[in-house]
Amino acid sequence: MNSPLLLVNIGQLLTLRADSPQPGPRRGAALKELGIIPEGAVLCLGGKIVSVGTTKDALRDPWLKKNRKKVAEIDCGGKVVLPGFVDSHTHPAFVNPRLVDFEKRIEGVSYEEIAAAGGGIRSSLDAVRKAPKALLAEKVLAALREMAAHGTTTVEAKSGYGLTLESELKSLEAIRAAASLWPGTVFPTLLGAHVVPKEFQSCSQKYVEIVCKEMIPQVARRRLAQFVDVFCDKGAFTPEETEQIFEAARHHGLSVRAHVGQLSETTLGPFLRFDPASFDHMDHVSDGDISLLVQRDTVATLVPGANYFLGLKDYPDARRLIDASVPVALATDYNPGTSPTVSMPMAMSLACTHMKMSPSEAVAASTINGAWALRLAERKGSIEVGKDADLAVFGVHDYREIPYWFGASHCEMTILSGEMRTKG
Ligand SMILES: [Zn+2]
16 A cells, blocks of 8 residues: 655645536536635545645644654645546557658648558558567557656557457557556557458458457457447448447447547437447537537547647537537547647647637546546546545646646656656
8 A cells, every 4th residue: 555645735736626516527617617726735545535625724634643754745835736637548559650651741641541552540550460469568558657747647548550359459458468567547448440451441341240249259258448449430430330339349348439520520329329438539520419419428538639740720629519518528649640649738738729628628628527538537537535546746836837838748746546656
């Protein structure tokens, strides 16, 4: 068990506690509620948060007075503390950066054209299929450590660059191995349905059968993933194939999420019966589908890093979603082709500058709603008694500086399940 940890003299403690608690993820005006305690303090014990309040009250606490010597005390010197970020959409199981695609795109070649010429997701497959599991695990662990250095304490990690039974299982095993060496929390997702591999191009149904009848049952039996994800879009999987894969996931007790509306509008209605935890990207979405999401806990996870890195003019219309009361989360979409960033503060900055989200909305979308997007809100995403001791300390005096100083990490410390990690 970790020794008790007390953070005091926190200039702004962003608890993310709601002023007017409502069940489910944050929507509408509630997305702005950060529950800020000035001059705050947090006490962590056994990897959990046991007390949250002001520094003055914490220092008067009888238990603390008696046990002060046993407690590791961190003087935050007026800085900002918030819940560790929940990065609810990442693809860390890859080997190499995609530098050729990067250059081609700069020359004006589109995402679809690069994919059609053998670049894109398919070009990452060879290296992952050949890679020993230990090498993949090393890559994943390096990414997790970088993420923690930027304030992230919980990560959803997808497979999806192997696309054979063997290499998808290997990718998930590598994610598990990396997660066991990292004090944060990792939620693995099977993304066997990332793209149809070349060898099945003219018979995608055969590949869907492999996903449904081989990958999903094995992953479920070996508890290698909590979620099954499908890339349902132009050039990837059809809505019918997606439903078929979701059906198999449900049959084997796995929850579902999907990449939708990145390249073209995807009709979401038929997927709702599977109660997806999240619909991700959502660049293109109809008014009808927005009204379907208003009543549900399915989170719209926006990943502006992909729009930025693809050099797109347009970004997901966050205001339209938030103002309609759809719950919105932010994530990095960390991946080698379209969003090679581990930085949640960068995603937040893009959300503010390009999607007109306020800094407070960006914080809530990166913490509590990220937790909802992973169905983890009872443990993660806010600083409240009983939740996991996942915190980030930023070397700034106002939380709005987190998205403001873009391109540099001001995260000075992360606490992951009560374990401290400092910069450098
Ligand atoms: Zn993705």
